[in-house]
Each structure stands twice: as structure tokens, then as C-alpha cells.
Amino acid sequence: MLRSQEIYAPARPVVWSAGTVALGRRLYQTLPEDRYDIGPIVDEALDRTLVADVRLDNRPELCAELGLSAKAAAETSDAGLLMLALRRWNEEAVEHLIGDFAFVLWDGCYRRLLLARDIAGQRPLHFHRQRDFFAFASMPKGLHALAEVPPDPDHSAMVRFLALIPETGNQSFFKDVVRVRPGEICIVTSKEINSYNYWTPSREPLRLRSSEYEEALREQMDRAVSDRLRGAKGRVAAHLSGGLDSSTVAATAARLLVERGRVTAFTAVPRRGYSGAVPRGRFADESLHAVSVAMLYPNMQHVLVETSQRSPLANLERNFFLYERPMLNLCNGVWSDAILDGAKSRGLTVMLTGQMGNASFSHSGLDVLPDLLLKARWFQLAQQALRLHRNGLSWDSLAAHTFGSIIPRWLWRAANRLRGRRHDLSHSGVNREAVRAMHAATKSAGLDFSQRPRRDGFDLRLWVFGRVDFGNYTKGFLGGWGIDVRDPTADRRLLEFSLRIPAAEYLKDGRSRSIARRAFADRLPQMILKESRSGLQAADWHEGLSASRDDLARELERIVACPGAEEILQIPMLERLVNEWPEGDWNSLDVQRRYRLALLRGISGGHFFRKASGSNG
Numbered sequence: 001m002l003r004s005q006e007i008y009a010p011a012r013p014v015v016w017s018a019g020t021v022a023l024g025r026r027l028y029q030t031l032p033e034d035r036y037d038i039g040p041i042v043d044e045a046l047d048r049t050l051v052a053d054v055r056l057d058n059r060p061e062l063c064a065e066l067g068l069s070a071k072a073a074a075e076t077s078d079a080g081l082l083m084l085a086l087r088r089w090n091e092e093a094v095e096h097l098i099g100d101f102a103f104v105l106w107d108g109c110y111r112r113l114l115l116a117r118d119i120a121g122q123r124p125l126h127f128h129r130q131r132d133f134f135a136f137a138s139m140p141k142g143l144h145a146l147a148e149v150p151p152d153p154d155h156s157a158m159v160r161f162l163a164l165i166p167e168t169g170n171q172s173f174f175k176d177v178v179r180v181r182p183g184e185i186c187i188v189t190s191k192e193i194n195s196y197n198y199w200t201p202s203r204e205p206l207r208l209r210s211s212e213y214e215e216a217l218r219e220q221m222d223r224a225v226s227d228r229l230r231g232a233k234g235r236v237a238a239h240l241s242g243g244l245d246s247s248t249v250a251a252t253a254a255r256l257l258v259e260r261g262r263v264t265a266f267t268a269v270p271r272r273g274y275s276g277a278v279p280r281g282r283f284a285d286e287s288l289h290a291v292s293v294a295m296l297y298p299n300m301q302h303v304l305v306e307t308s309q310r311s312p313l314a315n316l317e318r319n320f321f322l323y324e325r326p327m328l329n330l331c332n333g334v335w336s337d338a339i340l341d342g343a344k345s346r347g348l349t350v351m352l353t354g355q356m357g358n359a360s361f362s363h364s365g366l367d368v369l370p371d372l373l374l375k376a377r378w379f380q381l382a383q384q385a386l387r388l389h390r391n392g393l394s395w396d397s398l399a400a401h402t403f404g405s406i407i408p409r410w411l412w413r414a415a416n417r418l419r420g421r422r423h424d425l426s427h428s429g430v431n432r433e434a435v436r437a438m439h440a441a442t443k444s445a446g447l448d449f450s451q452r453p454r455r456d457g458f459d460l461r462l463w464v465f466g467r468v469d470f471g472n473y474t475k476g477f478l479g480g481w482g483i484d485v486r487d488p489t490a491d492r493r494l495l496e497f498s499l500r501i502p503a504a505e506y507l508k509d510g511r512s513r514s515i516a517r518r519a520f521a522d523r524l525p526q527m528i529l530k531e532s533r534s535g536l537q538a539a540d541w542h543e544g545l546s547a548s549r550d551d552l553a554r555e556l557e558r559i560v561a562c563p564g565a566e567e568i569l570q571i572p573m574l575e576r577l578v579n580e581w582p583e584g585d586w587n588s589l590d591v592q593r594r595y596r597l598a599l600l601r602g603i604s605g606g607h608f609f610r611k612a613s614g615s616n617g
Contacts, residue, residue, distance in 0.1 A: 001137055002026050004145040007322070008138065008479040014039030016049050021106055025051040030349065030484045031231040037077035043087060047108030050086065052079040053123045053138060055484075057227035057491070058098035065096065079103075091116070091185055094198050098227075098492050102180070102471070104136055113188040117471070119199045120356065120490035121182025124471030128177055134188060139475060140177045140324045149176065153612035158568050159437075161326055162430045162605050166467035170195075173325045174612060182469060199492075203458055206500045213505055214519040216497065217361060221520070224491035225252040225352065232350035234261025237343040237483070240302070241267060242289030242535045244516050244528065245357025249488055251523040253352055254297035262299040265290065266342055268335035270540040271308035278587050281394065281532075284539035292525040303342055308540040310334045311548035312600060313555060316607045322476035326608040328468065330600045331541035340481040351483050356490040359465040360498040362516040365506025367457035369402040387510015392532030405455035412452050429602030431568050457503050465495070541596065542586035552603065553578050559606035562613055574602050 002013035002024050009026035016023050016039070023040045041050045056062060056078045063073040066084050076084075078099075085093035086105055091114055100122035105114040115136060117125050127136040128149045137143045144151040152175040161173070172179045180186055183199040208216070229236060234257060238250040254263045267290040270276075278284045287304055294302035312330035315337060319327050327333050343351055358364070372381040385398050396419070404412055454460040477485045488494070501515060508514040517529045545552070556578055559565050577599045582591050 001142045001145045005139055005142045008475055016040035016042060023049055023051045023106055028478055031055060031078060033077045036075055037079050041079055041083045043083060046087065049106045050079065050083045050103060052082050052101060052103035054078045054082055054101035054103060056081060056097060056099040062096060094185065111189065115180050115186040117180050117182050117184060119183040119492055121469045121471045122474050124475050125180040126172055126177050140172060140174050143177055151612055153609050155568060158605055158609055159430055159434045162601060163428050167469045168466065173608065179469065182466065201496050201499050204500060205502045210505065213501055213515060217515060217519040220494045220497050221248065221252055221361065224488035224494045225249060226256050228352060228486040228488050229256065235348055236263055236350045236352060237348040238263050238265045238352040240265035240290045240293060242286030242531065244362045244513060245354030245489060247293050247524055247528050248520050249352050249354045251293055254300045255523060258299055262301060264301045264303060264346060264348060265294055266303045266305055266339040268305045268307065268339065268537065271306050274540045276539060276587060277585065278536050278539055279589065281534065282536040283533050284536050286535040289527055289531065292527040296525060305335060305338045305342060307335045307338045308543045309547060310544045311551060312545055313548050313551050320608055320611045322480045323472045325472045326604045330604050331538045331596060334544060335538055340477060340483055343483055344481045349483055351485045353485060353487045354489045355487045356465060359461045360489050360495045362513045363457065363461055363506050364512040365503055365514060366401040366512055367455060367460065368503050368507040370405050370455050373402055384507065384510055391510050401453050404453040429570055429574060429598040431570055434568055458499060461499065539587060555603055555607060559610055562610035565606055565609055569602055569606055574599060
């Protein structure tokens, strides 16, 4: 099992066993204290053994709580610190942990296993159970090393992926391989598995002056970024788009490293001279915005990454091997891989991102609009709407955010049909029978494919936070490039603080994401702070796709030849899309839905399905 996962951790395997129980681990050293991590940690007094994949971002506070001396703290690995926390608080230790982790604790006294992951799911953990047999591993390939666990795809997980249904259950993409969910604890005995979510953020709003929210938010961001610089040796890579999230993270890292290091910031841009049309409210080239950030910091090296001629199909085999799940967006994978290539070629080992900013500090605040309407605050609503429109929000979007969560669902759908927008699964690439079954299942679960706005901003942000499990991706980045990808915007302390900021602070004076713009005006240029549009990632995505059209047709042929593929995919529709190639207008809503969403996600899911099925097509 450990040998099969060597790509993710090159250190020698270390195994502990006692009778019918065995635990093992391989380590990828990313932290200074990792040199003290000797493998499975044994607490002989309590008859406990721990294996952990962990980076603790609150080490000083945790060491203080546990009463460790400075010398003892300096010589204790993060896994060792976790074991001390488990000794003090048992499973309640997770409430004291800030960082990325997945761990398994064997308790010999009670003959049970305790499995847990961090709330953001940045480290993966999977398991398999039969009547008289239980096994766990970081990645599915660790389980597939066992004859008892054949690598078969999970049909329902594939359909959910193609339909863009949030990954809220315990399914992995392999049959009989279960994932521990982010923020979940599983207690395994010989008789049963009991699971529960340990994280319930508070809804109680903070009561501060506006300037105090801003100051506190800056402190939270500074701490979240600073803690994630550990082990980078003063040289860190960062994503830098034209948006608030990655700009704030990159700029904060540069400020923190101004006396002792540098940031290499990577911006994905369309090829020089690209002039394709983009949707209203979007912009294709984010380089000028990113440059305006980089120019503020002498210790920030800025790298532009062009990928227009790269095929989105080029790394399908590698994706399957590294991530063991289908890629959500093959087009974004093109520039993401190119950025990782650039970071690796420069010897960088830590990459900062702002993936979860929308769920934490840079929430739009547009859920305030229906609240003002329902509370009959007409004048305030009109003021906000007029200012939002002057700041770039279209009347269509204003109407949708104000009335969409209030009007009946049938009326929302009818209004969208009149605007030429169909929000259903007809363009998802999913087999029609599977669509009907999925509609029935998701209706009972309260899911809505019409993209109707949610009135409750708190619930919306938690939904965004939990809709995709990133653990397999981050493990794949480490295995494929040797780069530890860390997201300060997913910091538990930052997220919990942001969720308690009153909604009105996020929408103020006709500016969405207002508090983020105000709080980080000390480190970002006006070009970023005043931008109301959103960047369009990989605007020239279609050029690499068109150049690889023959490869696309061949891959589809292999998928069609795979037994069972027709049960999950609309094969005739995908074939028609390959044969009837658009003449232009690639970034229109209709073409993006048919080619970027239905065709490419169908190819991504179909390739995974045939590889997991053991089919060569």
C-alpha cells in the first residue's frame, strides 16, 4: 500500500503493527520540524498509535496550551504535537487544530480507529470496509494495491460530477472506496462506523465599529498568510490574477517577506494579440491588474504564463494517475499546470492561492438586497441598486439578486427562459435516463439546477466552501510537482471571523465585497480595488482545444468503446459537438456551456471512467 503511493512521499516507508492491526506512513518533508517525524507515533502508556499527514498552523498557541518548553516545542514534529493534543483532549483535539490535516489514531484499549480531516479538506483520506476487513489510505491507489479492493468506477459519483452536484456525501469516484469528508470524524470499531461533522461555525454576528472590522480582518489575513510561509525558506510562489482574492494573498506575503524573502507571482494570460469577445462584465487579460500589484513590491517577481497552444487533453493520463478523480475544468488545468511547471523550474516548493476567498473574506454581500426588500427599506434598496449599477452591475443581475430568492421557482425559471437562459442538465453531457434519475434525487435533497440565488448568505458561503473536495488535487500537486499548495483564505480562523461580520459590511455604498476593498486598501492598487468586473480565466481556451480536435475525436472513440459509458454519458450529443465545430463566438454563454462544460467535462469524466474500468477503448 505504501509502495503504491510513493509518488506522493519519497521517504522510506515506516510501519507499525500489532496482531491484526498495522499502520504505516511515508513522508514528504515540507516543514522544518519534519526531521523529527519518525513515522507512526506510539503512546505506550495509552496503547495508542498515530499516523498523520499534517501541517499545523497554530503551533505556538498549541504548544503553549500543552505546556511545552521552547526546546521541546522546537524538537516536536507536527504529528508529535497532534499526538499530544489527542492525549489531552481525545477526539475533541480537532477543535484546537488550525491547518491542513488527515490522521488516523488506533486506540488499542477500546479497539477502535479514529479518522479525521481538516474542515477545508486540504489533505485526503479514504477507506474501504468489508464484513471482516478494514483498510485506509491517503489516496485510492493505496487501497487498490490490495486484491480485496478492485479499482472500479462509481457510476453515481460520475453522474454527480457531470451534473455539477456538490460533493457532499462520502462517495469517492471509485466503487467501495469511501472518502472521509472535510470536517468529519469517523470512529471505526469491529461492529460499526459512526461519523459526524465536528465543525459548526457560529452565526452570532460581531458588534464592532466599521474600522474595527477592517483592522481585525487585516490581522486575520496577516496571520493566515504568515503561518503558511513556514518551510518556504523565504521563497514562495503565488497565484496572482486580477481579482481581490489572489491579489490580497500575494501582496500580504510580499509585505511579510519584505526583509527576508521574495514572492514569485504567476499570472495566466491569453496569448499576445488575442482579441476574442468576452461576456459582459468580464475581462480576458488580467496582466495589467496583476502588474499593478507587483509594481508595489520590490520583492515580488512577476511571471506571465501564456498557454493558448496547450491542449486540454494532453495531461489526461497524468491527471488520472495523480488525482484519482476527474478534473472539473480541463481548460483551467492547462494554465494551472503551466504555473506549477514554472514554480518547479525555479525551485519553489510552496504555492499560495486564494481559492476560498469568496467563501471567507471577499463575500459579495449581494444577499443584502432581498433582505432590504422584505424589510420594506425601499429607499436604502434603491440607493444600493443605483450605486451598484453605476459601479458596473447590470440591471439583470440586480433584479436576479434582489428578487430571485423570493419569487416562486416556476417564475424564476420562466424569466430565465424569456432571457434565453436554460438552467438544467440538458447541456451537461449526462445520459438522459441518468438526468431524470438525478433530477428526482436532487429535488428531494433541495438542490436547484436553475442557479437561483440563495437568500441566506451564511448558508451560501458554507455551500461554496464545501462543494468540492480539494484533497486529491493538493496531494497530486505535491506528488506531480513537489509543490505544497496552501490556501490562506481557507484558514479556519479567517473563515469563522468572516462569517460573523454583518452582511451590511460586505455591501456598502454600492460596492460589493466592500469590506475586503476597504480593509486591504493598505496593500492593493486602485486598479484592483475599483474593478467591478471578473477576470475570465483562459479566455483563449478554445485555441488549444481546436488544435487538438483530432485527439478529442480519438479519445471520444475510446470512451464510446468502453462498456457502460453510454449509461452515464450522452454519447450522441458529444459526437455531434465534435463534428459540428463552432465558427466563432467561443466565449458566448451557449458555446461555453456546450463545449467547455458539456464536451470537455464529458471527456474528462469519460476518460476517468474508462481508465478506472481498465478499458483501453
